[in-house]
Amino acid sequence: MQTKVKKGQIEIQWEKCKGCKYCVLTCPKGCIDISPEFNSSGYYPAVFVNPQNCIGCAMCAVVCPEIAIEVFVEE
Ligand code: SF4
Ligand code: SF4
Numbered sequence: 902m903q904t905k906v907k908k909g910q911i912e913i914q915w916e917k918c919k920g921c922k923y924c925v926l927t928c929p930k931g932c933i934d935i936s937p938e939f940n941s942s943g944y945y946p947a948v949f950v951n952p953q954n955c956i957g958c959a960m961c962a963v964v965c966p967e968i969a970i971e972v973f974v975e976e
Contacts, residue, residue, distance in 0.1 A: 910957070
């Protein structure tokens with residue numbers, strides 16, 4: 902029997918993010934990185950990378966102090 906892996910996706914609000922990297926350090930799948938470009942507040946926001954690896958665990962959203970991450974899960 903195969904175990905189904907949950908497929909996730911996240912959206913990070915570019916202007917809300919303060920670039921603290923908590924989500925980058927927390928994601929167990931290496932799905933978040935920091936952008937080389939800055940937002941209008943001068944912060945380097947987090948960006949979703951390697952989307953195929955996201956399991957929708959929502960740990961990134963839980964640790965984000967700015968509530969800038971929304972998680973979507975496909976069962
Ligand atoms: S939902 Fe989980 S796997 Fe997906 S980006 Fe957030 S911490 Fe990483
Ligand atoms: S935890 Fe939130 S504020 Fe910090 S880098 Fe990630 S998205 Fe930005």
